[in-house]
Amino acid sequence: METFLSLLVGNTLTRLVFFPTVAAIPLFFLARAQAKVAKVYSLVVSLIEVLFGGMYLFSHLGADGTFPLVHDGGGAFSWIPGFGIRYDMAMDGISMPLVMLGILLLPIVLLGSWKGIEKHWPLFGASMLLLTTGVLGTLVAYDLFLFYVFWEVMLVPMYLLIGIWGGERRIYAAVKFFLYTMAGSLLMLIAILWMAWTFKNLNGGVWSFAYTDLLRLDLPVHQQIWLFAAFALTFAIKVPMFPLHTWLPDAHVEAPTGGSVILAGILLKLGTYGFVRFAIPLFPHATEAAKPLLLTLAIVGIIYGALVAWVQADMKKLVAYSSIAHLGFVMLGLLALDAIAWQGSLLQMVNHGLSTGALFLLVGMLYDRRHTKKFDEFGGLAKVMPVFAFFLVFSSLASVGLPALNGFVGEFMILIGSFRTLGWVPVAIATFGVVLAAIYLLKMVQLTIWGPITKDENKTLTDLNGRELAALIPLCVLMLWIGVAPNTFLKPSRQALDGVLADYRGRVSVPSVTQAALRAPAAQVSSNTTTEAGR
Template sequence: MAHNLLSLITFFPLLGMLILLFIPRDNEGMLKSFALAVTLITFLISLPLAFDDVFAASGAMQYREFHEWISIGSFFKMNYNIGIDGISLWLVMLTTFIMPIATLSTWNAVDKNVKGFMALLLLLETAMLGAFVSLDLFLFYVFWELMLIPMYFMIGIWGGKNRIYAAVKFFIFTAVGSLLMLVAIIYIYYYAVSSGAPMEGFGIQEFYNLGIPVNAQHWLFLAFAVSFAIKVPMFPLHTWLPDAHTEAPTAGSVILAAIMLKMGTYGFVRFAIPLFPGAVQTFLPYLALLAVIGIIYGSLVAMMQDDVKKLVAYSSVAHLGFVMLGIFALNLQGLSGGIIQMVNHGISTGALFLIVGFIYERRHTRQISEFGGLAHKMPIFATIFMIITFSSIGLPGTNGFVGEFLALVGAFESGLRWYAVAATTGVILAAVYMLWMFQRVMFGKITNPANEKLKDLSIREIVLMVPLLIFVFWIGVYPNTFLSKMNPAIEQLLIQVKSKQVAVVEPVQPVIAQTLVLK
């Protein structure tokens, strides 16, 4: 059972989707309950991973599974190669944790073609989990592309009035970046084969040791970086995100913010940086600069929004800038901060989109000017909203503080001191736009008569938020529960990258021509 645990976790939602197809379309309650049960069981199956102390003892890949998948002669091989370490552990756990919450949020929000929505939800979970556990580049690419399909339809069918525009924009941005990455993956494989390196398919751990010439690394890194930067999204490739978030249904926004955006940040850590360490030396200052610009730009634009969901969407751009700054610090503090902030962002921003969904279901508007004085009618909602607001700001004692602090400390210690100083303005701006929005929505006089009739959170909605609140304080008060299991893997990653950056190898002429010749 333990040997196949990752496969069971990854494909159990897909099995659930296949069974769900046999449930009658008009039995909406059964469809939603079954999908919720599948996501809950998936979470329970994944719990042994979180309690396994092997991650704190070793940075090596654990729960490895390897099976031959596609073989064309002795040249072309693709394998089912999966495993996790302390870096991917918490992203897998975040996925299985968020999915039941997202599913439960659909109870009042999704009322058309429920069967199709639930099927896509379960397919999307398998795709996301598969991307996090893949140790074969081709397998990763398959799951990476598979994620695009369910989210495209979730936005395009169940979204708002501009859903088609948002869905197509999301598809075009993501597909273009994916094609660049595919070309780079093919190039790496041909280079490996032509150089005589012992390869068993597209295994990334074998690719780490290829020693690709630096000028080739530059182009390959750019191809991967553009694909991942679109997914993060980093400035200036972020423009698809506010539209996708605004038009997506609540469950779609929660999944997009909490999990799917982490594919980009995870991609940099797992693939782009260790595969092309020579190129990282060249591009690191520019990427760190873009991260800082994203923090400040996202904060300023969020401040100007009159739609509360768009405000949260632009705040997401700003918060992920801290993740990227920590990653590009390339030290233990920065990477620890960046990775724990991926989890924090998933919890806090996912919770904010749930909160927006709660008030939208009651008022069918997201305009900040339409609210005011809601704390008088919804005290439980106001209390939860306040806690999540403090978490998003990064108040000490909450999860947001831990990630941002470590990312800034890491950037400062790595020599990116002025970048860190500039990024701290994002902390101040976050307090401005979040507290200003909270004050306008929750306090003051009730000027709109429609707000007089609002009911406080239901038991279902409170159940949705309580697990998120627990982790807001757990990570904020005792982050070592999570850091202790990721640090060995981060240290091993840093050794891998730093050792390859020592020597800059000049390319053999002509590199491209040589690598495209089959032996």
């Protein structure tokens, strides 16, 4: 407890993760009427969180632009000693970009929800802050039990976000979101328990849920496949991969703007992050076995998402389905198991958070003004809202993958990397997906802002105000920055990604152990026993 408190006040991940929760407590004591106070308070908290994020980043970023793995407080602390469950938070180059994205999105989301959220602001602010804790915790947890706890903690605030402030079918969407995610994660819990138990049996009765310990657990391939299935199902639901995606359009369409931005911006990335961090490194042989299936699903997702997005009459649905296609790209890059593709995938996770987040914000801003998201209600908005039109075009082009903007770098790297390891067939199909993306996003741009103004209501629309610009500009600056100087963003992650890949290749190059030959995981176990003694 003392350790935790001392970590909480230092420049640590603990502070980064738990500050929003601690700061959310006063919000529970605000009455319903104090919306203004709640808004300002949440925004201030989120800006402090951004400050903390920047402080942490710059105190650990190496001079050469690399980002080393840093454990909070120098190592793991015992949390539930009877089961070897430890409080172990660490951030490396893989989680760093996503953590920073998650932190950055928080004030942007609050700004974007300023007008759109009309009731129960204290609860809204608290939900957002708690959600941030869940998301960040999931990204930095280095103990599988801790990871699972954070993974589940995310669900409740998101359920509230969709269910309280959502659209007409919000309850259906909220429950569907919750149950889909929970279904996967409960099976993952069983898999985690099974691994911990196996570890204990092979390791002389010492429990451990530590990531580094379980990573050394070499299991027979048939066991790996079952465990991989449980993990992959969880993460595939979250990504979401075709055909487990059906919760996503519902959740997106019904969620309020802020919810959609968080959902697309960071929550979906936790699925792909889960593959990079857990499913693939923990079960390399199973990954090899499941690769054809997952690859097929990823490519189907790219094409399917794009085609369905094309025919939508609702802007938000279009962006939602485009997420499925974009995340399909990320999965393709991950399954290529290639250094360049992996870097591209990680970058693309960030890119998608930025550009899709911006698109959802823009749709929300339009919705705040007109209370509709249908294409046929708009047209010619460039004349009355030129600034809005600029940002819509900018974000759409970033999402399409126009060179000099961020989407291009990510997609290009994914395609190159995939070409090296997967051959030309998947790459050709995926490239076709890029073409489709151009079609549907430009269709959205064309139908909303070009052409004559067809509706009288649209003639009096006001352009973006300062608050809305404040939400959009950081995103667009980053899109451009990543587009022109991607190396700054690739460098911190390269080492960590290469390490995971090298380890993966090393393990698949030898056949997995047989059941009879199961033995104690040799490496790094000693760290476990020392921490147990040292607590």
